Amino acid sequence: QVHLVQSGAEVKKPGASVKVSCKASGYSFTSHYLHWVRQAPGRGLEWMGIVSPSDGSTLFAQMFRGRVTMTRDTSTTTVHMELSSLTSEDTAVYFCARVVGAIPYYDVWGQGTLVTVSS
Amino acid sequence: DIQMTQSPSSLSAFVGDRVTLTCRASQSIANYVNWYQLKPGTAPKLLIYAASTLQSGVPSTFSGSRSGTEYTLTITSLQPEDFATYYCQQTYSAPFTFGGGTKVEIK
Numbered sequence: 001q002v003h004l005v006q007s008g009a010e011v012k013k014p015g016a017s018v019k020v021s022c023k024a025s026g027y028s029f030t031s032h033y034l035h036w037v038r039q040a041p042g043r044g045l046e047w048m049g050i051v052s053p054s055d056g057s058t059l060f061a062q063m064f065r066g067r068v069t070m071t072r073d074t075s076t077t078t079v080h081m082e083l084s085s086l087t088s089e090d091t092a093v094y095f096c097a098r099v100v101g102a103i104p105y106y107d108v109w110g111q112g113t114l115v116t117v118s119s
Numbered sequence: 120d121i122q123m124t125q126s127p128s129s130l131s132a133f134v135g136d137r138v139t140l141t142c143r144a145s146q147s148i149a150n151y152v153n154w155y156q157l158k159p160g161t162a163p164k165l166l167i168y169a170a171s172t173l174q175s176g177v178p179s180t181f182s183g184s185r186s187g188t189e190y191t192l193t194i195t196s197l198q199p200e201d202f203a204t205y206y207c208q209q210t211y212s213a214p215f216t217f218g219g220g221t222k223v224e225i226k
Contacts (some may be wrong), residue, residue, distance in 0.1 A: 035215070037163075045155075045163065045206050045217040056171040061214040062120075095162060103169040104210040109162035 004034075004096050004110035012117045017084040020113045022096035026086040030054040030079040033099040036070065036081045037044065040092040073108075076095050086117045121145050121209050123152075125218025131226040136197045137224055140221045142207035144188040149213035152190045157220075158203045166205075167192060197223070 007021040019059035022034065034047040051070035058070045069082040082089060094113045097106035121143035132138050142152065150170035155163040164173045167183035170190055180195045194201055202225050207218040 006217055037217075039157075042222040045157070045208070047208075047215045047217060050213070059213055064150075073175060097163075103149075103151050103153075104215075105162070105165060105168035107174075112162055 001109045004108055006110040008094060009114040011118065012086050014087055014117055014119055016086050017082060018086060018115050019080055019082040020094050021078050021080050022110050023076065023078045024043060025077060029074060034079050035099060036094060037090060038092040038094045045097065054080060054119045088117050091117045092114050120214055121148060121212060121216055123209055123216050123218040125207055127221060127222055128219060129222040131224045133199055133226050134199055136199055138194050138197060138223060140205055142190045142218045144209055147188055148211035150185060151209055152168040152210050153210065155193045155206045155208065156203045157206060170195050208218065223224055
């Protein structure tokens with residue numbers, strides 16, 4: 001069975017960085033792109049970017065460029081999302097999601113990781 | 120970037136009602152639209168992909184359709200477990216933008 005299991009909740013101070021992990025299991029890790037999506041309190045879903053587990057290539061939403069890094073580790077079938085220069089606006093639940101389909105869609109999601117940015 | 124304008128932002132309905140949610144894309148995106156249901160404290164759940172294909176295991180009370188750049192999610196008979204927030208998303212081109220969401224509440 002396909003699973004994406006994310007790392008636990010984090011509390012960070014403004015200006016710090018956070019690294020969220022997403023471990024994949026139950027399928028061929030390098031066969032599917034993984035995306036990151038977040039939801040801030042009281043707000044909608046926001047697409048952050050893509051990482052290719054196959055070659056490590058990435059694509060980010062404009063608002064995160066220069067501040068986000070997405071990497072993969074094929075030995076542990078894990079992708080990581082690191083966000084730097086945190087502000088209170090980055091307080092959100094962060095999700096990873098697997099992409100499938102010729103018309104891409106997310107069939108499996110991680111459980112979400114709450115990141116709280118507070119002084 | 121492609122904008123997805125979702126309406127209404129919220130609605131109240133009775134159990135058993137038929138409800139229609141709409142997303143309008145800012146340009147032609149073929150059928151590259153998916154619909155997700157989100158409940159507090161849980162991950163989004165895929166309902167419809169490629170505009171009109173029902174995800175396995177999703178009740179047939181959910182359906183999706185397209186007319187030009189307008190995409191519709193219809194719930195033919197609202198059940199208590201359907202009260203949630205619904206999002207459309209386009210995956211035609213990056214950034215893969217979401218609509219603003221429709222919160223479906225109990226009347």
